[in-house]
Amino acid sequence: MTETTTRRQSLWSKAAWKLRRDRFGMLGLAVVAAYFLAAVGVWLGLWATGWGDVAGGKWEAPSAAHWFGTNLIGQDIFQRSIYSISTAFEIGLVVAVLSTLLGAVLGAVAGFFSGRATDELVVWLMGVLDSIPFYLLVAAIAFALEGNPWSMHVAMISTFWITTARLVRGEVIKLKGLEFVEAAHAIGVPEYTIIFRHILPNTFHILLVQSTITFVAAIKSEVILSFLGLGVKDGMSWGLMISESTFEVLAGFFNNFLAASVLMFGLVMAFSIFSDALQDALDPRQVS
Amino acid sequence: MSGEPILSVRDLVVEFRTEHGTVRAVDRVSFDVFPNETVGLVGESGCGKTVTGLAILGLIPNPPGRIASGSIRLAGRELVGLPEGELRKLRGREMAMIFQEPMTALNPVFTIGSQMIDILRRYKGLSRGQARAAAIELLAKVGIPAPAQRIDEYPHQLSGGMRQRVVIAMALSCDPKLIVADEPTTALDVTTQAQVLEQIVRLQQEFRMAMILVTHDLGVVAETCQRALVMYCGRVAEKADIAPLFAHPRHPYTAGLLQSLPRVGQQAHQDLPVIPGMVPDLLDLPAGCRFAERCARRDARCDRELPELDGEADSPSRVACFHPL
Amino acid sequence: MEVLQYSLRRLASGIPLLLGVTFISFLLMVYFGPDQTYQLLGKNPTAEQIAEIRAQLGYDQPFLVRYADYLREVATLDFGNSNSTGELVTDLLGRTIPVSLMLILPGFVLGNLLALLLALLAAHYRSRWPDKGIMAFSVTGMSISYLIVIIAFQVIFSSSSGLGWFPVRGWNVHSFAEYLEYVTVPTLATVFVALGYNTRFYRSVIVEELNRDHVRTARAFGVPPAKLLYRNVLKNCLIPIITRVVFTIPLIVISGALLVETYFGIPGVGKVTFDAITTGDQPVLKAVVGLTAVLFVLAQLLTDILYRAVDPRVSLS
Numbered sequence: 042m043t044e045t046t047t048r049r050q051s052l053w054s055k056a057a058w059k060l061r062r063d064r065f066g067m068l069g070l071a072v073v074a075a076y077f078l079a080a081v082g083v084w085l086g087l088w089a090t091g092w093g094d095v096a097g098g099k100w101e102a103p104s105a106a107h108w109f110g111t112n113l114i115g116q117d118i119f120q121r122s123i124y125s126i127s128t129a130f131e132i133g134l135v136v137a138v139l140s141t142l143l144g145a146v147l148g149a150v151a152g153f154f155s156g157r158a159t160d161e162l163v164v165w166l167m168g169v170l171d172s173i174p175f176y177l178l179v180a181a182i183a184f185a186l187e188g189n190p191w192s193m194h195v196a197m198i199s200t201f202w203i204t205t206a207r208l209v210r211g212e213v214i215k216l217k218g219l220e221f222v223e224a225a226h227a228i229g230v231p232e233y234t235i236i237f238r239h240i241l242p243n244t245f246h247i248l249l250v251q252s253t254i255t256f257v258a259a260i261k262s263e264v265i266l267s268f269l270g271l272g273v274k275d276g277m278s279w280g281l282m283i284s285e286s287t288f289e290v291l292a293g294f295f296n297n298f299l300a301a302s303v304l305m306f307g308l309v310m311a312f313s314i315f316s317d318a319l320q321d322a323l324d325p326r327q328v329s
Numbered sequence: 330m331s332g333e334p335i336l337s338v339r340d341l342v343v344e345f346r347t348e349h350g351t352v353r354a355v356d357r358v359s360f361d362v363f364p365n366e367t368v369g370l371v372g373e374s375g376c377g378k379t380v381t382g383l384a385i386l387g388l389i390p391n392p393p394g395r396i397a398s399g400s401i402r403l404a405g406r407e408l409v410g411l412p413e414g415e416l417r418k419l420r421g422r423e424m425a426m427i428f429q430e431p432m433t434a435l436n437p438v439f440t441i442g443s444q445m446i447d448i449l450r451r452y453k454g455l456s457r458g459q460a461r462a463a464a465i466e467l468l469a470k471v472g473i474p475a476p477a478q479r480i481d482e483y484p485h486q487l488s489g490g491m492r493q494r495v496v497i498a499m500a501l502s503c504d505p506k507l508i509v510a511d512e513p514t515t516a517l518d519v520t521t522q523a524q525v526l527e528q529i530v531r532l533q534q535e536f537r538m539a540m541i542l543v544t545h546d547l548g549v550v551a552e553t554c555q556r557a558l559v560m561y562c563g564r565v566a567e568k569a570d571i572a573p574l575f576a577h578p579r580h581p582y583t584a585g586l587l588q589s590l591p592r593v594g595q596q597a598h599q600d601l602p603v604i605p606g607m608v609p610d611l612l613d614l615p616a617g618c619r620f621a622e623r624c625a626r627r628d629a630r631c632d633r634e635l636p637e638l639d640g641e642a643d644s645p646s647r648v649a650c651f652h653p654l
Numbered sequence: 655m656e657v658l659q660y661s662l663r664r665l666a667s668g669i670p671l672l673l674g675v676t677f678i679s680f681l682l683m684v685y686f687g688p689d690q691t692y693q694l695l696g697k698n699p700t701a702e703q704i705a706e707i708r709a710q711l712g713y714d715q716p717f718l719v720r721y722a723d724y725l726r727e728v729a730t731l732d733f734g735n736s737n738s739t740g741e742l743v744t745d746l747l748g749r750t751i752p753v754s755l756m757l758i759l760p761g762f763v764l765g766n767l768l769a770l771l772l773a774l775l776a777a778h779y780r781s782r783w784p785d786k787g788i789m790a791f792s793v794t795g796m797s798i799s800y801l802i803v804i805i806a807f808q809v810i811f812s813s814s815s816g817l818g819w820f821p822v823r824g825w826n827v828h829s830f831a832e833y834l835e836y837v838t839v840p841t842l843a844t845v846f847v848a849l850g851y852n853t854r855f856y857r858s859v860i861v862e863e864l865n866r867d868h869v870r871t872a873r874a875f876g877v878p879p880a881k882l883l884y885r886n887v888l889k890n891c892l893i894p895i896i897t898r899v900v901f902t903i904p905l906i907v908i909s910g911a912l913l914v915e916t917y918f919g920i921p922g923v924g925k926v927t928f929d930a931i932t933t934g935d936q937p938v939l940k941a942v943v944g945l946t947a948v949l950f951v952l953a954q955l956l957t958d959i960l961y962r963a964v965d966p967r968v969s970l971s
Contacts, residue, residue, distance in 0.1 A: 055720070059348070095777075095957075103686075132673035145657070165670055165671070165674055168671055168674070169674030169675050169676070169678055171672060172671065172674075172675045172946060172947065172950040173675060173678065173679055173946065174905050174908050174912075174946065175926075176909055176912050176928070176933060177683075177908070177909055177912075177927060177928070177942075178682070178914075180928060180931040180932065181682035181683045181686075181687065181931055182680065182682060182686055182687070184683075184687055184931060184932065185682045185683075185686035186932075187757075207748045230659065244924075261799050264799045264801050264802070265799065265800060265801050265913055268913075268916075268917075269912075269913075269916065269928070270802055280801075283799075283801055283802065283805070286805070287805060287917070290805055290808070290809050290813065291808075291809070291813050291815075291822065292814075293806070295809075298802075298805060301800040302798070302799070303808075305799065305802075306797055306802075308799055309797040309798075309799075310793065310794065311799035313793055313796060313797055314793065368702060369690055388870065388873060388874055410660055417873075417876045418876060419876070420873070420874055420875060421874065421875035421876035422876065425874065425875065426871075426874040428867065428870070428871060429866055433866065433867035434868060434871045435868055436868040436871075436872065436890065436965055437869065437965070438889050438891070438964065438965055439886070439889070447877070448876075451876070452876070483930050483966040483967070485966070485967050489908055495911075498869070499875060504787050519708075527903075543770060588713070589728070607672060645921060651886035
């Protein structure tokens with residue numbers, strides 16, 4: 042076990058070193074951190090508290106009182122777009138954490154028992170879920186759950202875990218042939234202890250990268266789902282703002298659309314760049 | 330050795346940029362190769378022998394690697410600094426390379442015939458039919474049975490030894506002046522090794538080519554080469570004709586390599602002597618002789634100064650050691 | 655003969671997938687889907703009327719019986735009439751699938767071809783500025799939501815505040831000229847979004863192949879770099895490319911361009927399916943789900959046969 046531990050530590054310290062030297066990656070991280078602070082402020086009730094109040098007239102132009110102007114019914118667009126940052130983080134974090142967990146557990150179990158019935162069942166499930174068009178599955182889950190506010194999250198998790206599980210399964214199949222696993226077998230460590238204590242920690246680099254990718258995918262899916270009427274039910278989100286703007290833009294009013302798309306683009310772009318940098322730093326193969 | 334050398338390498342320096350700094354994989358290496366002779370480049374893995382071979386063909390992956398200085402002249406023509414397009418036209422035609430891994434060196438999705446015909450048509454201006462006939466002839470020459478059938482097979486249908494013969498046939502196809510063979514038999518099993526090696530020697534003489542044989546195996550050098558360069562940590566430790574090199578090695582490293590070869594008549598239970606210690610890290614080289622750490626003859630000067638090759642540039646036997654044997 | 659035998663075996667092995675897709679979709683969309691009983695009844699229905707309607711819709715049967723009935727419908731391609739429009743389901747799909755295909759195919763083809771071209775360029779100049787430029791464009795494209803691109807392109811090309819060159823929405827196609835008018839803006843949006851993802855994917859596939867030994871051999875024999883890419887490497891890369899392209903086809907046929915169709919009000923199969931889910935139009939749902947599963951099994955078969963064609967190492971056994 043000591044050899045793999047040192048191998049792991051050197052992998053992580055090397056990765057941290059490489060990541061720190063990646064200027065774009067660090068810039069991405071800084072931008073994500075700024076967004077996160079904005080979200081924390083919303084959660085603590087420090088700002089964007091008046092996102093639902095009618096504070097002005099219809100479609101007011103940007104002013105000192107309303108930085109991005111107001112919407113159709115006179116709500117402050119700046120506050121609404123800032124409040125939506127917290128919604129984005131809520132969706133991103135819940136979906137990323139849960140689908141990564143699900144993918145890790147199912148992928149590891151399938152990989153460890155590869156070729157046996159458990160594995161075949163998981164692989165079959167992945168193939169089946171992959172074959173159902175995403176938006177139709179989401180719609181079906183949303184209606185099956187009868188308007189439950191978490192139906193969007195459930196739908197995303199039920200498909201986003203698949204990629205993670207595939208990668209983890211492949212890695213576990215590789216890892217289980219290594220000496221330290223055979224040694225653990227030989228001294229009688231129970232199978233599930235081997236899977237979750239000895240093998241799964243060695244796939245952590247995959248899980249980390251996958252969770253950042255899932256986070257971005259969740260934020261992007263929210264916009265489209267909200268437009269289709271399957272997304273956020275209570276509160277405010279960029280998706281709802283953009284849906285609201287679909288008829289405004291044809292009338293020549295762009296503030297709602299611009300505020301939501303630019304803010305969303307910034308977060309998604311920064312997170313993607315950070316995710317790429319993380320992937321480069323953790324990739325031992327170095328394909329350039 | 331008479332006449333002009335086919336290949337003349339002078340003070341070749343090849344550097345690679347890594348995350349931890351610049352590594353000098355080849356450090357001021359000089360040697361000549363004359364027509365119709367085989368020169369061995371010998372050393373442990375990482376000593377710069379393969380990089381030297383790749384540099385000659387201009388195949389150093391850039392970035393991260395580059396030829397930092399020095400000169401490589403092929404038949405009098407300077408190759409260092411030649412534009413990639415010019416260099417490319419020399420590859421396969423004037424000089425060719427045989428690689429270590431026959432299992433992966435050929436493209437798996439094309440037949441061996443189409444890969445050979447491609448080269449023949451490009452360089453010899455043959456029609457498809459002529460090129461095919463020429464390819465079959467070459468395959469027969471390298472000892473492939475039933476070449477007219479084999480030519481339409483894919484690499485995965487051939488054994489490792491057969492694939493290596495195909496690569497050799499490709500290398501011979503345009504009568505190059507120089508062949509660089511990088512560990513051509515290392516990946517093959519022992520019986521095939523001997524056959525392929527014999528074939529290479531026979532063809533080298535038949536086609537009257539010059540050859541550079543890159544290998545870690547002194548046994549292979551003894552069987553095939555007229556001269557050899559022993560490399561250590563990117564530098565030439567010793568160069569000499571084969572007979573004196575094996576009879577009276579002068580560099581302690583060469584002597585160590587020779588002692589670790591098994592000999593006929595040696596008692597089976599006797600342990601082979603090994604060179605103690607480890608090859609230094611190219612990123613963290615000692616100031617003095619790079620072999621000093623592992624050398625029995627080391628003194629204070631070895632730790633301080635880097636030994637250069639002794640004697641005249643064209644003398645047959647040169648060694649880079651302050652205390653040669 | 656070999657191919658035929660293989661195909662039959664492969665189709666048989668697709669049965670678990672077929673059952674899986676139909677089962678899960680049936681469970682979600684039909685069994686747990688919206689209940690239409692009260693929509694079809696008048697005010698103050700009697701218990702008998704309710705029971706009658708439920709029997710008519712099949713709601714009174716146990717789950718497994720309903721699922722088995724459904725499988726029989728799939729096998730006989732007899733799905734009945736749509737609950738919402740009364741139209742025969744097969745007619746409905748026959749009318750809407752071509753619209754979706756006409757709408758999405760130009761963008762799909764262009765999005766893949768252009769991406770492949772950009773990926774080849776990026777791989778050829780890898781780590782140098784053309785590569786960096788293309789990859790920066792790709793990451794930017796990936797970071798903009800599809801919906802935002804659609805809205806932006808509509809504003810730019812179709813709205814009165816923009817260029818106003820194309821119709822704002824709808825699908826009133828009777829001639830090729832009209833087709834071009836309606837298909838251009840959705841196609842531009844689709845291509846823009848697809849370019850980001852596809853270029854990145856294709857580049858990584860090509861670069862991985864470029865790092866292989868046989869590429870070094872080809873270079874050592876003087877193969878020119880451009881030829882190396884389009885002749886040698888491209889053929890080696892075909893397996894992941896085929897996989898990606900073929901498995902997208904069923905999704906296009908089924909969900910079409912749901913978002914584009916919804917946004918532009920185009921009567922394609924994506925919109926029809928989506929409406930069927932939201933209203934619980936069981937006959938339509940059953941047909942679409944069955945079609946999805948069958949198309950995926952066929953796609954699997956098609957990829958296997960294509961793999962055999964492009965890679966001699968793959969054998970049909």
